[in-house]
Amino acid sequence: MKDINIDFTFQHPISRVWRALTDPDELEQWLMKNDFKPEVGHKFMFRDKPVKMLWKEVWDGTTQCEVLACDEPTKLSYSFHSPPNPKTIVTYTLEEVEQGKGTKVHVHQSGFHGFRGWMMRRAMNGGWRKLATGKLLESLERLEKEESAAASNA
Amino acid sequence: MPAVTTSADIALRHDVFHAIADPTRRRILELLKESEMSVTAIVSRFSVTQPAISQHLKVLRDAGLVAMRKVSRQRLYSLHAEPLADVDDWIGYFEDYWTEKMGELGRYLDANPD
Numbered sequence: 551m552k553d554i555n556i557d558f559t560f561q562h563p564i565s566r567v568w569r570a571l572t573d574p575d576e577l578e579q580w581l582m583k584n585d586f587k588p589e590v591g592h593k594f595m596f597r598d599k600p601v602k603m604l605w606k607e608v609w610d611g612t613t614q615c616e617v618l619a620c621d622e623p624t625k626l627s628y629s630f631h632s633p634p635n636p637k638t639i640v641t642y643t644l645e646e647v648e649q650g651k652g653t654k655v656h657v658h659q660s661g662f663h664g665f666r667g668w669m670m671r672r673a674m675n676g677g678w679r680k681l682a683t684g685k686l687l688e689s690l691e692r693l694e695k696e697e698s699a700a701a702s703n704a
Numbered sequence: 705m706p707a708v709t710t711s712a713d714i715a716l717r718h719d720v721f722h723a724i725a726d727p728t729r730r731r732i733l734e735l736l737k738e739s740e741m742s743v744t745a746i747v748s749r750f751s752v753t754q755p756a757i758s759q760h761l762k763v764l765r766d767a768g769l770v771a772m773r774k775v776s777r778q779r780l781y782s783l784h785a786e787p788l789a790d791v792d793d794w795i796g797y798f799e800d801y802w803t804e805k806m807g808e809l810g811r812y813l814d815a816n817p818d
Contacts, residue, residue: 554798558806562813570813580812581805655809657802 554659564646567653568623571642582613588626592617630659637661723767728752729760736770736783743779 560567570576572588582596596613612632618639619627627641638661645654723729728750735741735749743761747754761781764770771784 554802556799556802556806558803558810560810560813562817566813566817567809570809576812576816579816580808655806657806659798659802 554657556657557654558657559647559652559654561648561652563650564623564644564653567644567655568626571626571644572620572622586615586617588617588620588622590617590620594628720767720769723763723769726760726763728756729764732757732760732764733769733783736781737785740780740782743781746781 570580572586574584574586577584577586582598584596585594586592587594593614593616596615598611598613600611614631615628617626617628619625619641624644625641626644627639629637630640631637638659641658641660643656643658645656646652647654724733731750732746735746743754743758746761747757750757761770761772765772768786769784770781772779772781774780
C-alpha cells in the first residue's frame with residue numbers, strides 16, 4: 551500500500567508554523583481536539599465526530615497517538631491509530647523557504663496495509679458523511695436488506 | 705482515476721467497499737486468489753450454509769470482484785481483483801484529509817499570524 555506524501559507552503563516563519571503544529575489549543579483550531587504535548591513518548595488522543603453508516607458506527611471519532619519524534623522546529627512525528635484499524639505514522643517535516651519568510655511542510659503518512667487500511671481511509675474525516683447522499687444511500691439501503699435476507703437464510 | 709465520478713461509480717465503488725468489509729467475503733476472495741472454485745468447494749471451507757455463501761457470492765459479483773462461469777451444471781467462481789485497485793485510487797481519503805487540513809492550517813495562520 552502506498553504512503554501519502556503532501557507538500558504545502560505557508561507564508562509564515564517556521565517558528566510560527568511549528569507552534570500551530572505543537573500547541574494543543576492551536577492544534578484544535580485547525581485539526582482536532584487533543585491532549586498533545588511536544589514530548590517524545592507522550593501518549594495522546596485526537597477526538598473528532600463519530601462516523602456512522604446507516605446501520606452502524608464505523609468510527610467512534612477517537613485517534614490514539616504517541617509522539618515518536620519532536621525536533622523543534624523541523625520534525626514532528628506521531629503514531630496515528632483509530633481502532634480497530636491499523637496504526638499509521640504521520641510525520642511533518644518543516645523547512646524554511648524564501649529567506650525565512652515562508653515554511654514548506656511535508657506531510658508523510660505510512661502504514662496502510664490490507665483491507666482494513668482501505669477501510670480506515672474510507673471511514674476517516676466524514677468521507678462517509680460526504681458520500682452518504684443520493685445513489686449511495688439507495689445502495690446502502692439495498693445492501694442492508696440483502697444483509698438481513700442473508701442473515702435470515704443462514 | 706476518471707476525471708468525472710458519476711453517482712453510479714460511487715454506488716459501484718461503495719459496493720466494493722461493502723463487499724470487502726465482511727470477513728467471510730474477504731476469506732472467499734482469499735480462497736479464489738488460489739484457484740477457480742465451485743460453490744460446493746467454497747461451502748466446504750466454511751461452517752455456514754450454502755444459501756449464505758451464495759448470498760456472499762452475489763454481493764461479490766455485484767461489486768465486480770468475482771466472475772462466474774457455468775461448466776455443465778457447475779457454477780465456477782474466480783477472482784476479479786481490478787475493482788480493488790480502482791477503489792484504492794478513488795478513496796484517497798487521507799490525501800484529501802491532509803490536503804484539506806493543510807488548507808485549514810493555512811487559513812488559521814493567515815488569521816492568526818502572531
